[in-house]
Amino acid sequence: MDFIYFALGKHSLLIDINDISCVTCSSYEEYLEHKTVPDGFIIEGSSDDVALEVLKKLRGASDTFLCPVFLCEHTGKLFDMLSDGKVSSLEEATVQSASLFQQQMRLHHDIDDYTENALLRVLAYLFLRPKTVVLPFQQWNHPHLYSYPLLEVLAGDEQGGATLVATLKNRKFITATELVDRVRHCPACNYAHFNFIDVCPECNSIEIEKKPFLHCFICGNVAPQEQFMHNNTLTCPQCMGQLRHIGVDYDRPLENYICKDCDCLFQEPDVVAHCQHCGKRNRPDELMPWPVYAYQSTDRVTYAVRTGEVDDVYSLFDELQNINPVHFNYTVDWLLKMCQRYTDELFSLVGIRVKNLSELYKKIGRYRLIELVDGYISRIRETVRVTDLMTRTVTDVIWILLSKTDSSGCDIIVSRLMSLQSLTIQDEGVQLECEVVTFSAPDNMIAGETGEQLLVRLEGEIA
Amino acid sequence: MILEILAHAYHTLILLLLSMFQHGLELFILKFVPFFIFLEMPVYLLVLIGILKYYSKELTPALENPAFLPTVSCIITCYSEGEDVQITIRSLCEQLYMGRIEIIAVIDGAHQNRNTYSAAQEMKAYFRDKPRRILRILPKWQRGGRVSTLNAGLQCATGEIVINVDGDTSFDNDMVYRATRQFINPNVVGVAGNLRVRNKNASMVTHLQAIEYLISIHATRTGLSEFNLVNNISGAFGIFRKAFIQKLGGWDSGTAEDLDMTLRIKNYFARHPDLRICFEPRAIGHTDVPTTFYDFFNQRLRWDGDLFYIYIRKHYLSFNPRLLGWKNMLMQLLVGMLFQIILPFVILFYSCYIFAVYPTGLVLAVWALVYLLYLAITIIFFFVSILLLSERPWQDLRLAPYLFIMPFFTFSMRIWAAIACMKELFMQSHLDSTMAPWWVLKKGKF
Structure with a gap:
């Protein structure tokens, strides 16, 4: 050795x-x-x-x-x-x-594979040390207050811990084991450095002062305590009565703060979280809570590293929370039958195929491609409705079933999906290029066609 | 028959009063009130001179040191006061005193007294943004009596000055400031606080007690304090230099721990003639008093029995000029022993005797004369208190109509004191007090 x-x-x-x-x-x-x-x-x-x-x-x-x-x-x-x-x-x-x-x-990768693929490095490391717990590390000067040093060092990306964790978690390579902390991020810049300030609820000024107020029972005068203080006794400035016993001669009314700018009296100041990075003032409930977990690798790491499935970029699309293709086929079939029987029933289908994945893979590498696809996926998710069903076939076509949507509604969705492509433009001038096919029932229906036949026919159009 | 007796009594009274002028005042006085002249009168005069001395000093007040701000620990002895304890805690928290005040609520038998315990807990929120005010809650799960409560509080106290207060007593907002001024004098080891009746409007008996507190605490102690003769530092409101009472070993077991503590401090007076126990009339606490005659007499049965227990059983050796010093010993003999223990018996037996021997009309006439005498004394003290001492004169003046009942009230208290002493003498009633459980009291040495 x-x-x-x-x-x-x-x-x-x-x-x-x-x-x-x-x-x-x-x-x-x-x-x-x-x-x-x-x-x-x-x-x-x-x-x-x-x-x-x-x-x-x-x-x-x-x-x-x-x-x-x-x-x-x-x-x-x-x-x-x-x-x-x-x-x-x-x-x-x-x-x-x-x-x-x-x-x-048991690893068969050569050094070039590792040099080129940061994700593979992480996975190989986790594969060799299956008991490794990927721990967050608290750093006061880190934008998110926590980093994942192991992942960042392995991937050679000093600030990318959070993204790497998200990617690994989305692809189920790691699973959360213990919640270590919960930090809050600025909705504008995602930093976690705040100064919490008490402000006036009326004018938002920070020039507020806590002032105890007294209520004289003799004459009903309410004024700041300092106006009552004379030689270690309390004397009402209005009626000159001496206030000796709390609850008998005087009491504290509720107003406790005074704003020096607008003179407003209030009991509870508002609290704002002033982001120390971008300067935005947020209400505390606007901050984005971000749980910080410790992670453990899953069996998928072994599978991915041994089989080389790390490169299966299409599997990323599982992120769309697809339903089983068999179930999807059945639903399309059922809806077609519904449309034949009831005239008011309608739905649309959208099929998407990314045609330049292998080209992108060569140009920008796997690691960035993963990031790109992750972003694209989350945008598709935002575009469609919760009630829309999705699936991915073995031939790598994404199907989206838009319930209660006619062809014009479907066109709107498609135009949105197409505009999403432009958001994926990279520095190298490349972007995700998709081919789309649409179908709307009952308009485009062919009599006697089953759901399965329909999907095969449409898939042929974007092959 | 009754009318006959009353008519007889009236004529006799007139004759008696006229004899004052016919045979000379001296003879009259010597015949009827020698006891009063030789024993009570000097005390009253002493007190009045003391009050005048205090008043003249107050006319030209000496400069106080506002920078003297020692940490003050207030030990609240809580038992079953319930939510009333919140008033006490709040009034202590609201003190205008600029120094640090530590409030220690000791709850005796917190297990049974959950209400009091949770009421005290609720006050924690009130202290959240009060600088220099600390609330500590000390639950004593097993009941152990007042003494154990006070000593537990003393253990936790961090202040230089310790104030012991009852859970049903609240305070004026300058109490701590006024009380601590006395401790600027390093020889002052204890200060008796001034007590007023908080619930004086509740019933007739509370009005009468308000007058009693005004005369016997506010006026009398102010006068006595000028000669370093304060007779007692009340258990409901006493202020001490912590180091000194820690040297004494804290409060001692048994009932009437307040009088016991006062006497134990005074036992150093002969050896250290500079030591002082003061009364501060402007350090004012407001306490609840019994609202029915039944409760009142029950309370006095305990108090007067405890006096007998302390003077006769526990502290008879303290009546020694080498401990108390001559001045305090004489005063303690006169006021403590004679007035409070022997006089009640004299009054009881004398009353029975004249009833048995003399015609009823004559007896009533003599009593009416005695009534007029004591009424005059009460009125003098009442107005001296209001004019020279009271910080709430108009409020106190409203008690004036009750002055005419006061001599009866005082008389009945004296008779009752004799009964209380007899109960203590024959039944050792101090072993059966509400102030501590019997299993604690029976282990006491006296």
């Missing part, structure tokens, strides 16, 4: 052991000069910052991200997330690496 031992400062490990070759490096740059990829790494010495930097570089590089990396003394949340734990000797490191090597034998 070959190990690289990063002795960054003082070092304590006995590295002269039979059968294990161990090279000592004092920096990451020195390691790069060796131009070999060892079976594992051990980091020791120096400050936490330097050690963490090396650890991040190892996990971020396509050739070493899967390697076991052990620590000798450094501890902390980030070290726990990114390393394979602590060892006290070289033997211990070899023993602990053994199971990882066995698993690694």
